[in-house]
Amino acid sequence: MLKHKKYFAALLVASMALSSCSDDFLEIKPRGTDLESNYYQNQQEALNGLVAVYDVVGMQSSGFVTKLTALNSASDDHFAGGGGPNDVTSIQVWSNYTLDPATGPQGDLWSKGFSGVFRANVLLQKLPQVPMDEALKARYRAEATFLRAYFYFDLVRLFENIPLFTEPVSTADMYDVLQANPADVYAQIEADILAALPDLPAQVNLETEAGRATEGMARAVLGKVYLQQEKFAEAAEQFEMVNGTPGGTSQYGYKLLDNYADLFAVDNKYNSESIFEIAHTNTSNGDWGCVGCTEGNVLNIMVGPRGYNPIAENAPDYVSGWSFLTITPELNNAMENDPRKSATIADLDSLEKAGAVTYEKGYNNTGYFLEKFAGRQKDRSTGGGVMELNFRQNIYEIRLADSYLLEAEALVRGGGNTSRAQALLDAVRARVGLPSIPVTIDTVLEERRLELAGEGHRWFDLIRNGRAAEALASKGFVAGKHEILPIPLLELDNTLMEQNQEYGGTK
Template identity: 70%
Template sequence: MNKTLKYFFYSCTIAIVGGACSDSFLDVKPRGTDLEANYYRNRQEAFNGLVAVYDVVGWQGGGYVTKINAVSAASDDHYAGGGGPNDITNLQVWSDYSLSPAQGPQEELWRKGFSGIFRANILLQKLPDIPMDENEKSRFIAETKFLRAYFYFDLVRLFKNIPLFIEPVSTDQMYDVTQVPPTEVYALIEQDLLDAMPALPSTVPVATEGGRATEGAARALLGKVYLQQEKFAPAAEQLAQVNGQPGSTSQYGYKLLDNFGDLFEVSNKFNSESILEISFTNTSVGDWGCVACTEGNVMNIMVGPRNYNPTPGAPDYVSGWSFLPITPELFAEIHYDPRNPHTVANLDSLEANNLATYEKGYMNTGYFLEKFAGREKDRWTGAGSPELNFPQNMYEIRLADTYLLEAEALVRGGGDATRAAALLNAVRDRIGLGPVAATFENIKRERRLELVGEGHRWFDLIRWGDAATALASRGFVAGKHEILPIPLLELENTQIEQSIEWGGTK
């Protein structure tokens, strides 16, 4: 979301759609009942409601749990880290696979997804009757359907067995909702994205609308949805329209950046490689009074080295909380790769060369996530807490990701091997590496090294069926840990049932 959209969030979100901080997604609707009669009267209120849906994409829970940091902690690329085994326990228990229905990141991730869906459904119900320009109304509807699809895709991958809401739920229906088969959820996701595409713009003006959904973003997400279901030919077809000729500029204006490191420059927002981006800002002046309310990127302080003390000439990392240290296994893979210096903050080397000291946190390896480690040059000096006001955006989908997804779809589906190789090697060529054969194993390796810390690795391992092997030493149990348990809170006094993988009946 851009700064204009962020501004409107503050004036409308809490008043419009109550329940963002509720204990259960089932509490959202009753708290927002007044909006049914009193809001969505004109174009401005419709826009405010749309912003409220977008805002959930960048959801940062009060317990510092986000989708990206949680799935990273659960992967073989990172440990949870932090100050000790009880530091943000909900991340620790997924990292070592000791989570249970009562403890883990699932409550926050469930709450995020259904908060976004509830907001989307209310807006979709109200938009047809709002007096406003019909073309803009069609775009608002398309954006809202895109966002609903986005939230459902995360939820069905994380939990599998979820309720399906396509309209607001009345108070007397709240506790009688039941789950549906995942195929029904995927069918809605696909239809929402297909419905959205014709009314979404091909591009948006970055200065005023950066972060809003485009036709290309909808195609990219649909390609991911098809690939998740092993619909290889449709996935490749959608992703090919996003990607265009490998290495060139696509019909939507997407192009790989020349320099891999430029992807993670704080000022380089909404660049040519960005397809869907989560926006953060330091203008919210967030503080410790409401961590979940801040619009700064909490990841920047979380992954920085703890009690960092540099000498002159050392990198200007902000002293952070030492979460998500990079595993030795990943470091061995990436150490000699050209992406290494832009991916790994090697505190082990800095200390060995007397350039810096730092406190060894929990599960310390000496390797931290360079991509998102906060820098002093980006530290906020205005009102609010500096730790909560880093403005670095994060990619939800970027072009190198979709290149490799299309290559995967082609290879696994027996498609055009020449194009698969061109896609894979365009990603490698950007960093000065020579071509390799377009095998499934080479694509897997490239995705791992290209997308470290961006929230894809755990989902990739699950999709490929590799998680049980890659995460065996962490406690991963096949047939159980491919999904999260339904949060215990959601099972109380409702018709929702625990998944069979977690001892339930669903």
């Protein structure tokens, strides 16, 4: 426990062991562990600090827990899968709702969020004294402020009762920190994004700055923040600015791709549908000595079929993976006649019955795997490091079809412009050749399920709309408890924080 606390404190005062994200502007690899008190002496060091904040967005734990894998495993569309019931226990226990304060993904998700908050706060504290161009400084400040809001949004949605830090906290004071009222956290998130908006660019040069925060990205996150609080009119307003005319090109250049499957082509990064994208690379030389250090996409190896053996000449070129996040029969049935199915679900059961492949039946095997992220032989790393940890497929945090359907949800639930909501739903369906259907909250949520399957949105959709208890009952979900995660047990040691009452605490 003491070791864990020392780690938590170290993030507050010495987060300058800077690692890097991948691609373009994020391709910066600072060396050394400069003490924070001696850092931020010039523009380059300020940029390095900003890269350190961005780096947390794509953080993957050494235990193979990521935000996306954890959220998918908890939804009704996936089982945890893997090699057995104790394979990556953290996601197994969320998938079957046996998690408790000591066991689950909460430690990794908490550490990720507060790592980002702490790094952002250090940069925001130091920036005023850095000698550099003032306009550029304002942009760095806006990016760090927006990212702090983004990290806090995940934290408050997942844990509800969390500390609220808007500046670095000393090691001595850390143990006296109290949890904030969730309403105050949401107010700070809103204030941060609104403060950041004037100094964020409308667009960035994708050759040099791909992945950096933009005005559209910030408005999309703000729309989600408002929607989570059922501020429907405010949410719809933000999404409309992001989305523009349904089916057209928005003021920020966003446009639905013509071909749905192209969204998941590994080389199609930062395309017109991408609003907020998490970068991965196959050049970080990730190896087993530090799984959490890799910048490759571990999801690609995790979701591939275990023991995969192609027999037919035209069999898919999957890399043999670890069979996590198997698709439930219910999702497969829901997508049976949907044009998006072939880009979403890999039907290994049918391939094996046809004599095209064989594969090992892992835990929770259904025969259905997540096609969107299953690693392919053609995408194997040709550089250093181990193959399993160095896939380069990026992940969408927010894309335009997601934003369309969130606006439609806000309009329907808030009694807004039904015609616009209908047009937004129609545009998503028309892209894949599906006819118009009447817009209701049921049709919007079902469209989100099919359009965004496997992309980490389903669990939040169910929780936000009060449908989790019914949809997840067969997995062990208990209403009034499992809508949030427990505060990680180690974070309560020798502090004034209290456990959520849903998990035996008083908060």
